[in-house]
Structure formats: C-alpha cells, structure tokens
Amino acid sequence: MAEGNNPETHNLALKKIAALRDQFLANLDDRLIHMGQSLDGVLLDGDATKNLRALEVLLGLAHKLRGAAGVFDLPEITSIASQLEQKCKDLLADPGALDKTGRKALLELFVGLRSASIDSSSNAFIDAVSWETLATASDKSGADTKKIIIVDDDIGVIKILRSQLSHFGFAVEHLIDYRDLKPALAAGPPAVLIMDVAFPGDIDAGVKTIEQLKDDGLLACPVVFLSVRGDFQARLSSVRAGCDGYLTKPVDIIELVDLMERLSKKTVEDAYRVILVDDDPEVAGLHAAMLEKVGMETAVVCDPMEVMGPIRELQPDVILMDISMPDCNGFELAKVIRQNQAFVKIPIIFLSGAEIDEAWIQSMQSGGDEFLRKDISPRELVASVLARARRSRNLNVLINRLGESELRFRAVTETAREAIITTDHRGRIIYWNRGARDTFGYDNAEILGHPVTDLIPERLRVNQQTGFETVARQAKDVFAERTFETSGLTKSGAEIAIEISLAEWQITGKTYMTGIIRDVSQRKSAEEDRARLLSAVESSGEGIILYDGDDRLIYANQKYRDLYPVEIPALSPGTSFRDIVKRTAYEGGVVDAQGRQLDWLEERVITHQSPGHISEQKTTRGRWVRIHELRTDEGGVFGVHTDITDLKQAREEAEKANRTKSEFLSSMSHELRTPLTSSIGSLGLLNASMASGLSTEARELLEIALRNNQSLLRLVNELLDYEKILSGTLAIETRPHDLCELLENTLDNFRGFAQTQSIELVFDRPAQSLVARVQEHRFEQVLNNLLSNAAKFSTAGSTVEIFLGNTSGTLRVGVKDQGPGIPTEFRDRIYDQFTQADSSSTRTYSGTGLGLAISKALTEGMGGTLSFETEIGVGSTFFVTFPEHPEAAAME
Numbered sequence: 001m002a003e004g005n006n007p008e009t010h011n012l013a014l015k016k017i018a019a020l021r022d023q024f025l026a027n028l029d030d031r032l033i034h035m036g037q038s039l040d041g042v043l044l045d046g047d048a049t050k051n052l053r054a055l056e057v058l059l060g061l062a063h064k065l066r067g068a069a070g071v072f073d074l075p076e077i078t079s080i081a082s083q084l085e086q087k088c089k090d091l092l093a094d095p096g097a098l099d100k101t102g103r104k105a106l107l108e109l110f111v112g113l114r115s116a117s118i119d120s121s122s123n124a125f126i127d128a129v130s131w132e133t134l135a136t137a138s139d140k141s142g143a144d145t146k147k148i149i150i151v152d153d154d155i156g157v158i159k160i161l162r163s164q165l166s167h168f169g170f171a172v173e174h175l176i177d178y179r180d181l182k183p184a185l186a187a188g189p190p191a192v193l194i195m196d197v198a199f200p201g202d203i204d205a206g207v208k209t210i211e212q213l214k215d216d217g218l219l220a221c222p223v224v225f226l227s228v229r230g231d232f233q234a235r236l237s238s239v240r241a242g243c244d245g246y247l248t249k250p251v252d253i254i255e256l257v258d259l260m261e262r263l264s265k266k267t268v269e270d271a272y273r274v275i276l277v278d279d280d281p282e283v284a285g286l287h288a289a290m291l292e293k294v295g296m297e298t299a300v301v302c303d304p305m306e307v308m309g310p311i312r313e314l315q316p317d318v319i320l321m322d323i324s325m326p327d328c329n330g331f332e333l334a335k336v337i338r339q340n341q342a343f344v345k346i347p348i349i350f351l352s353g354a355e356i357d358e359a360w361i362q363s364m365q366s367g368g369d370e371f372l373r374k375d376i377s378p379r380e381l382v383a384s385v386l387a388r389a390r391r392s393r394n395l396n397v398l399i400n401r402l403g404e405s406e407l408r409f410r411a412v413t414e415t416a417r418e419a420i421i422t423t424d425h426r427g428r429i430i431y432w433n434r435g436a437r438d439t440f441g442y443d444n445a446e447i448l449g450h451p452v453t454d455l456i457p458e459r460l461r462v463n464q465q466t467g468f469e470t471v472a473r474q475a476k477d478v479f480a481e482r483t484f485e486t487s488g489l490t491k492s493g494a495e496i497a498i499e500i501s502l503a504e505w506q507i508t509g510k511t512y513m514t515g516i517i518r519d520v521s522q523r524k525s526a527e528e529d530r531a532r533l534l535s536a537v538e539s540s541g542e543g544i545i546l547y548d549g550d551d552r553l554i555y556a557n558q559k560y561r562d563l564y565p566v567e568i569p570a571l572s573p574g575t576s577f578r579d580i581v582k583r584t585a586y587e588g589g590v591v592d593a594q595g596r597q598l599d600w601l602e603e604r605v606i607t608h609q610s611p612g613h614i615s616e617q618k619t620t621r622g623r624w625v626r627i628h629e630l631r632t633d634e635g636g637v638f639g640v641h642t643d644i645t646d647l648k649q650a651r652e653e654a655e656k657a658n659r660t661k662s663e664f665l666s667s668m669s670h671e672l673r674t675p676l677t678s679s680i681g682s683l684g685l686l687n688a689s690m691a692s693g694l695s696t697e698a699r700e701l702l703e704i705a706l707r708n709n710q711s712l713l714r715l716v717n718e719l720l721d722y723e724k725i726l727s728g729t730l731a732i733e734t735r736p737h738d739l740c741e742l743l744e745n746t747l748d749n750f751r752g753f754a755q756t757q758s759i760e761l762v763f764d765r766p767a768q769s770l771v772a773r774v775q776e777h778r779f780e781q782v783l784n785n786l787l788s789n790a791a792k793f794s795t796a797g798s799t800v801e802i803f804l805g806n807t808s809g810t811l812r813v814g815v816k817d818q819g820p821g822i823p824t825e826f827r828d829r830i831y832d833q834f835t836q837a838d839s840s841s842t843r844t845y846s847g848t849g850l851g852l853a854i855s856k857a858l859t860e861g862m863g864g865t866l867s868f869e870t871e872i873g874v875g876s877t878f879f880v881t882f883p884e885h886p887e888a889a890a891m892e
Contacts, residue, residue, distance in 0.1 A: 016289045021072045024282040028077075028117050032110075035061045039110050043103050052095060058106075059088035063324055065113075067352065068283050070375020076116040078375060084109040146264060149184060151175045151206070152196040152226060157249065161194075164253045170260060178209045182218065189221050191264035197227035197234060210241045222263040226251070258401075271297045272389035273314050277307055277333065278322040278351070283374065287320060287351075290378045291385060304328040311337065316346060317389040317396075322374075323352040334368055345395060347388040419517035423452050425510040439498075439519050441491030452515075457489050485520065497524040543625070543641030549634050551577045551609075563625055563641055564589055577608055577637075591618045611637050616644070624648045679709050732861040734773040736885045739804060739811060740765055742776060746783045747802065753788070758796035761787075766804055772811050772882035778858045782866075785851040786815040786878050793819030793876075806884060813880040821872040830868070831856045 038061060041054025066081035087105055091098050148170050152158055155176075162172040173190070175181060178199055199205040206225060213219035224245035225238040238246050245259050274296050278284035281302050288298040299314050301307045304325050311319070319337070323330035330350055337343050347369040372384060413420045419436035423429055429452055432444050440447075440455055447454070453461045488498040501516045537544050543560030547553055553575045561568050566587040570580045581604050584590055585597040593600035607615060611629035618624050626642045683705055694702065747761055754761050790800045798818040805812050822830060831852050852866075859866040859880055870876040 017286060020282055020286045020289060024068060024072050024286075025117075027282065031061070031065055032114055032117060035065070035110065035113070039106060042098070042106060048095065048098075051098060052092065055088055055092055055098070059085060059092065060324065062088060064280060067322075067324075067374035068280055070373065071283050071286055073375075074116075077113060080109055080112045080116055084113065146170045147173065147188070147190045148192050148194060148260060148264070149173045149175065149181070149190040150194045150226075151178050151181055152194075153177070153199055154196070157226075157251075161251065161256070165257065165260065168257050168260075170264075178205055181209060182213065185213070185218055192222050192224060192260055193219070194224045194226055197225050197229060197238070203229075204237060207237045207241045210243070214242055224259060224263070258397075262397075271295055272318070272386070272393065273297045273299075273316045274318045274320055274385060274389065275299050275301060275307070275310055275314055275316040276320045277301045277304055277325075277330070278320075279304070279325045280322070283322075287381065290382055294382055294386065296385070296389070304330075304333045307333065307337070308340075311343060311346075317392040318385055319346055319348045320385060321348055321350055321368075323350050331368075345392070345399065347392050349384065349388060416516075419519075420514065421452065421455075421517065422512060422514045424512055427451050427453070430512075431514075436517070439490075439496075439517065440488065446491075455488055457487050457495055460487060488517070488519075497521045541643070543639075543643075545639045545641070546632075547577055547637045547639075549636050551637070553577070553580065554636070560641055563619065563623065563643060565621075578605055581605070581608075588620050591620055594620075608637060611639075683709060730857070730861065732775045732778055732858065734775050734862050736771050737774050737776055737779070738769045738771055739774070739779075739813065739882075740770060742774070742779055743783065743802065743804060743813065746780045746787070749780075750784060750787050754791055754800070757791045757794070759791045759794055760799045761802065762799055763802040766806075770804060770806055770811050771885040772864075773885050774862045774864075774882060778862060782855045782858050782880060783813070783815070785855045786880070789851065789878075790815050790817035790819070790876075793817055795819075809884045811882050811884050814877055816875060816877040818875045821874060822868070822870040822876055823872070827870070831866075 035058060038054050038058040042051055042058060044051070062081050062085040066078055066085055069075075069077040069081055084106070087102075087109060091102050091106075146169055148165065150158055150161055150172060152174070153176050158174045158176075162174060165172050173184070175184060178195070181193075181195075193210075195206045195210055197204065197206040202208070206227075210219065210223055210225075222244040223242065224247060225241075225243045226247050226249065227234055228249045230248040235246055244263055247256060247259070272295075274288075274291050276284045276288050276291075276298060278287075278300070279302050281300070284300045284302060288300050291298050297314075299310050299316075301310055305327060321330045321333065325333075328336075330352075334348050334350075337346070337348070349370045349372060350368050351372055351374050369388065370384060372381065376384075413431075413433040413435075416433065416435050417438075419439040420431070420433040421429055421436050422431035428449055429447055430449075432442070432447055436447075437443060483499065483501045485497065485499050488496045490496060497520045499518045499520045503514045503516075505512050505514070537555075537557050538559075540557065540559060543557065543563045545553070545556040545560050553571065553573055555573070556571045561571060564584060566589040567580050567583050570583050578601075582601060585593045585601045585604075588594065590600070607613070608629060611631050614626060614628045616624060616626050622645070623643055624645045624647075626644045627639065628642070629637050629639045632638050683702065686702060743763065744765070747763055751761060787800065787802075794800060794817045800818075801814075801816040803814045803816075805814075856866045862882070864880055864882040866878065866880055868876055868878045
C-alpha cells in the first residue's frame with residue numbers, strides 16, 4: 001500500500017498539520033500585539049520619518065500575516081491582512097495621505113484583524129485535502145520487476161533488443177502483431193511496454209492501440225514508443241498518447257537500458273530531498289509536513305544566513321524559499337546560492353504572500369525556477385515541488401552520466417600515448433592530454449587558449465586563419481580526408497613528422513575539432529631507411545629474394561629477375577617457393593633440371609627448407625649462379641644468388657694454366673734430373689779418384705761444380721714435390737719413429753754444410769726416446785730445410801740450437817737461429833710459394849722460396865704442424881710438432 005494511503009501514517013500527518021495550525025493560532029495574538037505596536041508608531045503625532053519607518057514595519061508584518069493565514073486556510077484574516085498590506089503600500093507611496101483619514105483606515109483594518117482572529121479555530125481545510133492523489137513520491141507498493149513486452153513486427157530488431165536486454169537481467173516477451181497486446185496484458189502486466197509506432201497498413205497503429213488500451217483502463221505501466229520516425233508530429237502523437245519515452249531506430253542500447261531501469265522501478269531509490277527556507281517557523285513547518293506526507297525528506301532553515309551548510313549536507317532536489325525575510329531576502333539569497341557552481345542546477349521555488357507580478361520577474365532574474373503564493377493549496381504545492389524534484393533528479397542523472405562520460409574520456413585520453421587536442425570554433429586549444437605534453441613539450445598552463453597553429457612550423461601557417469581545419473587544408477587539398485601527415489613544431493622549436501586524425505563536432509551551432517596526433521618521426525625515418533635499403537638492394541649486383549615463415553614470397557629484386565626470367569610471371573608477393581621454382585624446373589631454367597624435372601624440384605625444395613649451405617647451378621642461358629640461403633629470425637628464408645659465370649671461367653682458365661704449368665714442371669724436372677744425377681755421380685768419382693792429382697785451383701773448381709749440381713738437383717726435387725702437392729698426388733706413408741735418432745742422423749749429414757757456413761750446431765738429446773708417426777725421408781727433408789734456413793740467416797761464428805721435448809703428449813722439435821728475425825710485413829706470407837723476405841735481384845740469400853711452403857705441406861701431411869716465433873735483431877725459432885705415438889713405451 002502506498003504510504004499516502006496508509007491510515008496510520010495519514011492520521012499522524014493530519015495530527016501534525018493540526019498541531020502546527022493550533023500553534024499558529026496560539027501565536028496569532030503575539031503577531032497582532034507586534035502589529036499594534038507598529039501601528040501605534042504610525043498613529044502618534046511627531047516625527048514624520050519615524051511614522052514612515054513604523055509604517056514600513058507594519059507593512060512587513062501585514063505581508064507575513066497574509067501569507068501565513070493563507071497557508072493555514074484562514075480566509076478572513078488573509079483578506080483583511082491583504083487590505084492592510086495594500087493600504088500601507090499606498091500610504092508609503094503617498095506620504096501626504098498619512099493624515100487622520102489614512103490613520104483611521106489603518107486602525108479600522110487592524111481592529112478587523114483582531115475580530116477575525118477570535119473565530120479562527122476550524123479544521124475543515126485539513127479534512128478537505130485529498131492526499132491520495134499526492135502519494136506518488138515514494139510508492140513502495142511492490143517489488144521491482146524486470147518483465148518487458150516488446151511489440152514490433154521487425155524480427156531483426158526484436159532479436160537484437162531481446163539479446164541485449166537479457167544481458168542486463170530483463171525478461172523480454174515479444175509480440176509481432178499489435179492486436180495480440182490486449183490478451184498479453186490480461187495475462188500479466190509488464191514493468192514496461194515498448195511499442196513500435198508504425199505497422200503494415202497503418203503508420204500510427206501503435207499510438208492508436210495505446211490510446212485505446214488506456215481509455216479502457218487496461219494499461220497502467222510505463223510505455224516507450226519505438227520508431228524509425230523522429231519527426232515532430234510522431235513525437236507529438238506519442239506524447240498525446242501518454243508515453244513515458246520515445247526512442248528512434250537504431251536504438252542506443254545504453255540509453256535504452258538506462259530508460260528501462262528507471263521506468264521499471266516501483267521504488268524511488270532515494271527519497272526526494274527539499275530544503276525550506278522561511279523565517280516563519282509555523283509556515284515552514286506546515287509546508288514541510290505536507291511534503292513529508294508524500295515521502296519527501298525535508299529540512300527547515302529559518303535563518304537565511306545559515307542556509308549554505310544544510311544545502312551542502314542534504315544535497316536537496318528542490319529549495320522552497322520565502323521571499324520576504326530579515327537581513328537577506330529570497331532574491332538575494334538565491335543569487336548567493338547560484339554563485340556556487342555545485343548548486344547551480346538545484347531548482348529554487350519562491351513562496352510569497354504577494355501577488356505574482358513584478359515579484360515573479362524578479363524571482364526569475366535572481367535564479368529562481370518557479371513562483372508560488374503562500375496560500376496555494378496543499379495539492380498544488382506538493383504537485384509543484386514533486387514535479388521539480390523529479391525533473392531535478394532526472395537532470396542530475398543526465399549530468400552524472402555526462403560527468404561519467406567525461407571522466408571515461410579523460411581516463412582514456414590521459415593514458416593514451418598519442419597527443420589528443422581539442423580546439424574551439426576559433427581554433428584555440430581547450431583540451432590537452434598528457435600525450436600532447438610528451439609530444440610537444442608544453443604543459444597545460446602554457447598552451448591552453450593558444451591557437452593550434454602554434455604547433456605547426458611558421459612556413460605552413462596561413463595568415464588570418466587558425467585551427468585544425470587550416471592545418472588540414474594546408475596539408476591536403478581535400479579536407480574530407482580526415483587523416484593526413486604534416487609537420488609539427490615542439491616547444492623547443494624542433495620540427496617533427498606527425499600524423500593527424502580529425503573528428504568534427506558541433507555544440508550550439510559552433511564547430512569544435514578533436515585531433516589525435518601521432519609522432520611518426522621514427523616511422524618516417526624507418527620508411528626512409530627502408531627506401532634506401534630497397535634502393536641499395538635493387539642496385540646490388542646480387543640477386544636477392546626473401547620468403548616469409550610460410551615460405552611465401554615477400555620480395556625479389558631486379559637482378560634476381562634477370563637471372564631467372566622464366567620465373568618472372570610467378571614473382572608476385574604471396575606466391576609459394578614451390579610454385580616459383582616449379583617454373584624453373586618445367587620451363588627450362590636450369591640445366592641440371594632437364595630430363596629430371598620432378599626429382600630436381602624435390603631436391604631444390606629440400607635444400608631450400610634446410611638453408612645454411614652454398615650450392616651452384618647453371619642456367620640454360622649459360623650463366624653460373626651461386627646460391628646462399630639463410631634462415632631469418634622470423635623463420636623465413638633470405639637468398640643471395642650471385643652470378644659467378646666470370647669467376648667460373650677465370651677458375652677454369654686458371655686450372656688449365658695450372659695443369660699446363662704442372663705438366664711443364666714435371667716434364668722439365670724429369671728432363672733435368674737424369675743429366676744432373678749423372679753429372680753429380682761423375683763429378684763425385686772424379687773428386688774421389690783424381691782430386692789428389694789436381695792442382696789446388698782445379699780441386700776448388702771441381703768442388704764448386706759438384707756443389708752447384710747438388711743445389712740444382714735439390715731445386716729440381718723441390719719443384720717435383722711442389723707439383724705433387726698442387727696436384728694432390730703427394731702420398732706420405734708414416735710409421736712410428738724415434739725422433740731423437742732421426743734428428744741425430746739429420747744433424748750428422750748437415751754438419752758438413754754447417755761448417756762451410758762457420759755455424760755451430762747444438763743439440764741437447766733427451767734421455768728417453770720420443771716416438772711419433774712420420775715418414776723418415778720427409779721428416780729429414782723438413783729438418784734439412786729448417787736447418788738450411790737457420791744456417792743461411794745466421795752470421796758466421798754463431799750457433800743454431802736444436803731441441804726436442806714432450807709437452808702433455810705433444811712432441812716438439814725446435815730450430816733456433818741467431819739471425820736478423822723475420823720482418824713484420826712478411827710474416828703473413830712466409831708460407832706462400834715462391835716468396836722471400838728479400839725478393840730483389842740483389843738479395844743476400846739464395847733460394848726458390850718453396851722451402852717453407854713444401855715443409856709446411858709435408859709436416860701437415862704427416863699429421864703435424866709447423867709454426868714460428870721471431871724477434872727482430874734476435875733471431876727466429878721454427879717449431880715442428882707431432883702427437884706422441886701411443887706405442888712409445890712398448891718400443892723402448
């Protein structure tokens with residue numbers, strides 16, 4: 001049951017109102033005494049100024065009495081007080097009329113007031129009030145319901161609305177035919193009815209149906225009309241039919257849900273709150289009791305100077321305010337309240353006992369929303385306050401929603417990395433987010449209110465024009481393109497590349513713009529780098545091709561296309577590798593694929609899917625191509641195809657020349673070796689058998705001839721070895737040997753040559769045998785070459801040291817001289833064939849330059865290594881190392 005219809009509550013309210021009326025009547029004598037004292041000041045002869053001041057006080061008292069008597073339904077007192085008030089006004093307007101006649105009229109009216117106050121005890125006005133129709137501010141007769149009926153012949157709309165509303169807890173029943181609505185209502189009323197306006201055959205069928213159901217008393221729930229029409233006539237028809245809402249298609253679901261939530265609630269979540277400001281406590285109390293009767297929460301303030309605190313505390317939906325109050329009248333108080341931005345939206349209803357004339361205009365000018373006479377009936381008072389409270393509450397909901405929307409907007413924009421800037425219709429910046437500060441360097445205080453063109457270089461500005469629109473037009477000829485690129489200007493004066501997306505919106509006929517600005521300097525730089533890279537790739541002499549992780553083509557440069565012209569029709573981004581090389585296989589692009597296309601294709605796919613190696617292939621156009629494919633970080637394949645035709649031809653020519661050289665060396669060496677061997681043998685016999693019979697000069701010549709022939713034979717042998725090394729036919733069979741014995745044998749054979757060079761050989765033989773796998777003759781050949789070099793480069797009288805040691809299973813032979821050392825610039829080429837540190841025609845030391853190259857090849861052929869250490873002016877040491885043979889202990 002509604003609170004207004006509750007008998008107990010009804011009786012309590014009536015008792016409170018009766019008590020307030022009794023209190024007013026009890027205090028009526030005090031009011032009249034106060035008025036009589038003021039009248040005495042008017043009637044007494046004396047100072048005219050004092051008479052007028054007393055008349056002003058009497059006017060104020062008569063005004064208040066008229067208003068209060070009207071509130072408590074005392075018509076006779078109200079009438080006489082009104083006459084007295086008017087008489088005071090007339091006399092104040094014409095002080096000359098305050099003569100005996102005027103004073104007599106005042107006295108007669110005052111006497112009439114006292115007579116009327118004697119018979120003022122009737123409570124009839126209270127019993128006559130019909131409260132039932134006012135009990136609507138807090139109807140708590142039933143629980144909230146979520147049932148909604150939608151009547152619409154558009155199945156698509158019904159499905160969408162049913163799905164969306166169900167997510168918010170509403171149970172939706174839908175009807176296709178508006179004629180089925182009457183029986184549906186009989187089965188159970190909904191919380192809200194959503195009705196389409198137009199149906200096939202009748203564009204106003206929905207409105208007519210609602211009007212008829214209401215006339216028949218079958219429809220009491222809120223009604224929301226839904227229509228594709230948004231014209232005035234359609235909305236007017238819906239209002240006349242008693243609708244509670246009107247939505248146009250397509251429906252904004254948030255707006256729809258909010259409306260459904262509001263209309264489906266039977267309970268006012270929070271009672272309407274009213275502050276009553278009146279210096280007459282009886283009148284204020286009576287009005288408060290009337291409002292509380294219908295469920296409103298009230299607060300009475302009798303001192304206008306103390307009203308701000310209760311307003312902040314109660315946050316009222318309506319302020320009900322008397323006009324005539326001491327110290328601060330209602331108009332002044334309204335202006336003070338309106339100065340606070342938080343209270344601007346609170347409706348103010350003025351109450352006065354005066355006629356609604358100039359006071360009404362003044363009330364509006366001071367910020368009031370409505371003007372009521374104090375003697376208004378309870379029904380009218382409650383209805384006016386209730387209407388204002390509802391509108392205030394709805395307005396607050398909308399304002400709060402806008403506030404939430406703004407907070408969401410600010411939350412999103414403040415966390416955005418992009419600069420978000422809004423300008424007004426004059427192009428001045430009115431909003432600036434954190435991203436804008438980070439992009440341009442200005443704080444809010446430094447930039448708000450400035451023209452947005454401050455953010456673009458001066459060379460791009462247009463005289464007498466500001467705003468994003470100018471920037472857009474400057475950057476693009478057609479403003480319809482709302483995303484464009486231009487240059488921005490930071491606080492420091494630096495230019496940056498920016499991209500702007502614009503949104504235009506209007507309020508009160510003025511155009512505003514919001515721009516989302518991205519600093520694309522890095523992107524532009526990356527694009528420029530990419531363009532430079534592509535230019536370099538395109539101008540490269542290598543064929544470049546790139547595939548993604550799915551083995552589909554991303555890019556192929558022009559050189560690649562030149563190498564494989566048969567693939568060009570397939571070289572489109574997105575084409576698979578198999579489809580591309582299939583053309584090579586079946587269109588005759590590669591020599592090796594001819595006659596075995598499918599096998600070649602599968603082989604090529606397998607090698608492509610396992611990149612990392614280098615392969616070569618010959619095209620049918622006679623070009624040789626080296627292919628080097630690598631896997632990218634993203635799982636794709638990067639291929640480099642190099643035209644090596646010229647290199648191949650040069651290599652073939654070099655190999656041919658090398659074969660010719662090798663054949664020449666081999667032939668020449670054999671041709672020279674036979675006569676040299678014979679010559680050396682003959683000279684040796686001659687030296688042995690006839691040397692004693694020859695003169696000293698003849699013996700010297702014989703020895704010179706023998707030495708030269710031996711040197712020439714060594715040269716021939718070196719050339720033969722070198723030819724075998726180059727041709728890969730040098731075979732070295734190794735077996736375990738005691739390196740100490742091989743070293744001593746070699747040194748014994750070399751001492752004669754050392755003596756001719758005045759060189760002393762020093763060898764500290766190890767106590768134990770040191771065994772390694774070597775070929776005896778080749779090992780001695782290597783040592784002879786190292787000893788020969790050491791002797792040649794050592795000065796006469798110096799020493800060449802030979803040592804042999806074992807370090808962790810590695811045998812190391814060293815030959816150390818006391819020569820000049822190896823020049824720094826020659827060290828990297830010391831093992832090259834036919835090279836010497838001094839290659840001039842006047843060099844001091846003879847030789848072919850093959851010795852170390854052959855020694856290195858022989859050492860490595862036996863599984864060892866050859867290295868050296870050198871110091872200028874001190875000498876050089878060459879090391880020959882071999883792994884120790886594991887059978888060394890058994891051989892001992």
